[in-house]
Structure formats: structure tokens, C-alpha cells
Amino acid sequence: MISGVGTNDSLERAFSSYVKACLQHAQKDYFEKLRRDSTYVVPMDAVTFEININYLVGQHNLPQHQHIPVLSQIPELSLLTSKEQRLLYHKYYEDKTDKEIARLLGTSRQAVS
Incomplete structure (x- = not known):
């Protein structure tokens, strides 16, 4: 009975550690994409302008x-x-x-x- 409680506790810690690692990677990916998108510059000759009369x-x-x-x-x-x-x-x-x-x-x- 006592070993069952210890197994659940260690399983819960392992799962929490996994979720924490997933969230950290998602955060890193999000901010990396945000930084990459903010530094992207579109050359003026690549932009087409259309006027909607x-x-x-x-x-x-x-x-x-x-x-x-x-x-x-x-x-x-x-x-x-x-x-x-x-x-x-x-x-x-x-x-x-x-x-x-x-x-x-x-x-x-x-x-x-």
C-alpha cells in the first residue's frame, strides 16, 4: 500500500517535469519566432501597391x-x-x-x- 503512494508521487513528479519542459520549449519557440518576424525587412521593390479607387x-x-x-x-x-x-x-x-x-x-x- 505504501509503495503504491510512492509510485503515484514519483509518476506525478515525472509528469510535472515533462509538462514544465514542454512549456519552456514552447515559450522559447514563441519568442524566437517573434524575434525572427520582427527583424524581417521587406524590400520596397518587392512590395506591390494597389489603389482601390x-x-x-x-x-x-x-x-x-x-x-x-x-x-x-x-x-x-x-x-x-x-x-x-x-x-x-x-x-x-x-x-x-x-x-x-x-x-x-x-x-x-x-x-x-
Whole structure:
């Protein structure tokens, strides 16, 4: 009975030692990677710059569509409000998502769908 307690105690110490060693190695690896990544320099000629015009201009600065010629070809659509016509134009002609349309029209996504 006493030998069983000693075996469990030595097993627990061995396991604790193993976990401690694993944590120390993980810590060393983490800080080594952090140091290595912080010293990495990207040459300027290797970087490609892309300008997103939509981001710079912003959709809210563009003039709103007052009369949409594509939709005027369907007489039934003239009964819709200007906002509803813009919604249809963005949805089916420009293939925008509900989220994008909601942002453009200043409404919620649920109102668009």
C-alpha cells in the first residue's frame, strides 16, 4: 500500500517535469519566432501597391441615380419609388450583395432583402 503512494508521487513528479519542459520549449519557440518576424525587412521593390479607387472615392460621394435608363424599359417599374428602383438596379444590374446595397441606400440589410 505504501509503495503504491510512492509510485503515484514519483509518476506525478515525472509528469510535472515533462509538462514544465514542454512549456519552456514552447515559450522559447514563441519568442524566437517573434524575434525572427520582427527583424524581417521587406524590400520596397518587392512590395506591390494597389489603389482601390472605390475605397478612396466612397460610394456616398457619388451622385445618386435619379433616372435609371435600364429600368425605364419596363413600364411597370415606373410605379416604384426612386429608392426601390435604385435597389433593383444595384441588385440585378450591378450584381451587388444585400449588404452593399444596404450601405449604399442607408438602410438595413433586412430591408433590402
